[in-house]
Amino acid sequence: MKKLFQIALGIIAAIGGFVDIGELVFDTQAGADFRFQLLWAVPVGVLGIVVFAEMTGRVAAVSGRPVFDVVRMRMGLNVGLITLAASLLINLITLAAEVGGAAIVLQLLFDLNVSTLILLSVVCLVLVVYFVPFGGIERIFGYLGCALLVYVAAAVHLKPNWHEVGQGFVPHLPSSALYAYFVIGVIGAALVPYEVYFYSSGAIEDRWGTADLNLNRANAALGFGLGGILSIALIVVAGEVFFDPHIQPGYLGTTALGAQQAFGEAGLVLALVGMLFAVGGAAVECAFSGAYTLAQFAGWEWGKYRRPRDASRFTMAWLIFFALAFVIVETGVDPVLLTEYAVILSVVALPLTYLPLLLIARDRTFMGDHANGILGNVLGWLYFVIILGVSLAAIPLMLITNGGSV
């Protein structure tokens, strides 16, 4: 019973933690520009992150090695260094976008000076990360991020044409470069690597062993899977509210307006609270992911379960990440624009992390009886092909469509 309760709590936290600023931006734009036509891309991305996360969790539980340790071991120092540099850069850009997003949401709620709110966001996040235990962090942000479920209620309340919604789940070939760009954006927003680094390192933080493999499967499949419902709801709401009046969402406020259209002020407040904790949680994950990758690559002591002074370089690393993100956002750069770059760059760098992980997870000499089965290998290689294709197309499409604005 206690185990079931633990799984349920983990799943609820994962649902609330699934959506970050990438989904809030890309899913809303996708619904506004193409109504329901891009819905099929959500399950493609979500299944990808489930496959990827389940493998990292399993490798961590069986070997006690987090994903970046595996990358360096399997690919060697040089490729490992390239992967590390790419990951750190993407984590930093994403972290800056999330911090900026948190400040914007606070501004929409309280109408205070944005520079002050950026500082307040960073200070609050640092204090929470420093003083709250790992499980507490997951729950605070995961549970309160569930306020975003208002979009699921809004999607139903707005009474979309369910036949058209259903047709949106049938994949079809891109009709334009813009459509292809948003396919990549929606899939990429679900597959951002920091979530996997965090998930894998979290498995070590929670001291998972082989007895926890079912918990790993449940968390990955149900948590990310049900989290995908939030993405679908964001697209449906945007499709209903913004498609007909030809609104091109370029602000987080526009995303919030969708919930307001359904439920008035209550919907608006729930959406903003959900966004605040979703992007706040993602900011914590990004800062940790950056510190995890650096510490795991360099062989430093790491982990939130250690006291800060016992893992001083790890602690310093995530503090520096927050400080750098603060400087980037204070320059006045648009967090929504940063998000688009972060998602597209993540997609480009994804194969560098995914391939070594796949090779390790299917290796029976390393994983023993817990290596990938037939289904794991088929899905693993299928997704490697998808990820490779998506990563090759991402930059050209971003340039052709001027970042989705044509």
Added chain:
Amino acid sequence: MGREGVRASIEQLASISAEGALMAGDLARGRTKTTFVRVHGAELSAQAEHEAEKLSDAPVSAGLQNSVQGAIELSSDIAGAIDDLRVSPHDRKQARVNEVKLRRWAEETRGLAEKL
């Protein structure tokens, strides 16, 4: 600025106007938060002014002059109506009037874009 650039800018103005109309509608019905109207309204009106500046500053061919001039005039109206919302977020009557205006301007601006 080429035809595509002008068209994109005018479409952006139509989008801002349509979004302003949604916000005004919610304000008129007491279904929003004052802070949201002030902050998001400021973003939208600044964006409308930015698009007007882009259209005004960029050299365009003679065939596009009329559309550009029409869009610049509309952008000023759109930004002004959204500013009214954020300056007087408790004035529901004004919000109702501005909702109708913003919806009409969104259609007019879209019409300009479609002609290009």
